[in-house]
Amino acid sequence: MNIKYLEVNEVRSSNRNKKMTTPVSENEIITLENVSKAYSTGAPALNGVTLHINRGEFVFIVGDSGSGKSTLIKLLLRELTPTEGNIRVMGYDLNKLRHRKIPKFRRNLGIVFQDFRLLKDRNVYENVAFAQRIIETPTKEMKKNVPSILATVGLAGKYKAKPKQLSGGEQQRVALARALVNKPSILLADEPTGNLDPKNSWEIMKLLEEINEAGTTVLVVTHNREIVNAMQKRVVTMKKGVIVSDEEKGGYIDDED
C-alpha cells in the first residue's frame, strides 16, 4: 500500500504569532498552552495542559479511562472550548474561531472514533464521498478519489455494502477512508482500535503509520499497550487531567496505584 497523494494544505492566519504568550515555531501544528477544561460537574477534565506537536509527528496519547484524553481531542476539534488557556491548530486560534468558521476549520482535520460513526443508511462509497461533497469536489475528481482511497484502506470491491454488513475492522477502514479522502493536515483518532480484534487493530495502526509517513500529522488515543510499545513513537501519558510524561520513542507507562 502506498500513500503518495497527501500534501500539507493547512490555512494560516496572518496574525499567527500575535496572541500566544510564547512564540510558535513555523513547524508547530498543534499548540496547547495551560489549557484547562472543567465540565459543569466534577473535577476539571483537563488541568493546565501544555503540549506542542510538530508537523508530521506521530503521537500516541495514553492514560487511564477518565484521564481527559477524549476531552483533549474534543478541544482540538473545536467541539469544546477550554475554560482556560490557548489552543492553536494549523494557525487557527480556536478560542477566537467563529461558529460559522468551524466547518472550514474541520475540513483540514481527519477524525476517527472508536464507534466508527458512519452514516447508517448510506453505502461505503457514499459514506466516503460525503466528505468530498461537503467541499464541493467536482464529480469527476470525486469518482477518482473515492475508489482510490478505498483501495488504499483495503476496501476495493465493497462500495455497495451498508455499514451493517461490514465487520468492525472494515467499518473502521471506511471511517479512515472518509477521514483521509480530503487530504487533511492532521488526523485525530480517539481509540480507533477500541472495538477491534488484535489483527484488525494492527492493520489499522499500520495504516495510520503509512498515512503519517506520507506527511500527515497523526494523534492517536489508545489503550493498546502492545501496539504502543512495539511502534516506538512519541507517547504522551495523561493522568487526572494532567500530562505526566511525554517521551520520544516511549512506551506504555503502567499505572502504579
Add this chain to the structure above:
Amino acid sequence: MKIRTFGYTLKQGFSNIFRNKWFSLASIATISACLFLFGIFYAIVANFQNIVKTAEEGVSVTVYFDEGISDERIAEIGEMIEKRVEVSKVVYVSAEEAWEGFKTEYLGEYADGFTENPLANSMNYQIYLNDVSMQSALVTYLESVEGIRQINKSEVTATMLTGINALIGYISIGIIAILLAVSIFLISNTVTIGISVRKEEINIMKYIGATDFFVRSPFVIEGIIIGLIGAVIPLGAIYLLYHQVIEFVVGRYAMLSQLLNFLPIETIFKVLTPVSVIVGVGIGFLGSITTVRKHLHV
C-alpha cells in the same frame, strides 16, 4: 451553492423520506388529518355563509307613499334613499307592476274579473341592503322622510340572520383555534420522534466539516415534500367526498334543497387549495428547520 450540490441536496431530501419511512408516514398522516379537518370545516362554514348571504340578499324594505304624491317627489325620495350607505339597490315598482305581481302570485286565472287596478296606490320602492344588521338604522331614517306613508320591514328575518352570522363567526374562531392547537401538539410530537435518528447523523456530518446549511438543506426539502403530500391527500379526499355528501343531504332532505344553495366545489377549492398547500408546506418547513437547528451546535 454549486449546481451539483443542489442536485445532491434535492436527491437526499427525497431519499430521507424513504430512509425514515415510519417517521415520514406519521408526519404525513398528522398533517393530512389536521388539514382534512380544516378542509371539512371550511367547506361547511363556506356553505353556511353562502346560505345566509343568499337569504340576506332577499331581505328588503318596502316603502309606500302618501296619497296624491307627485312623481317628482317619488323620484326625489328614490335619490335620497340611494345615497344611504346601508342601501345596495333600490327598485321602483309601479302600481301596475305591483298588481301584475299580485295577480300571478295569488290570483292566477281568477284575476280576469278585475277591470281596474285595485292596487292603484301601491307603487313602492323595494330597498335591498348591504347588510341586514343595518335595517333598523335605515328604517329610523325612512320614518323621518316626508311623503312616505308606510314602511314594510322583515324584523324577524333580519335579527335572525344577524345572529346566525355572529354565531358562525364565533364557532369558526373557536374551531380554528382548537384545530391549530391540536396540529401544533401532534406535529411537535411527531417531530420529536424523528429527532434521535437525525441527531447522530447530524453530529457525524458536522464532525466532517459540513456547514449548517449543507446539513440542514436536505431535511428542509424533506419537510417541504412531506408537507406538500400532507396537503394533497386531504384535498383529494375532500374533493371526492364533497359531491357525495351534498347528494346525500339533498336526497334525504328534499325540502331543504330549495333553501340550501350549496357552493360548487370549484369555489371551495379556490380558497382551500392555496391555504392547505401553504399551511402544509409551512408546517413541514418550520418543523424540519427547528428540529435540525436544535442539533446543529456540535
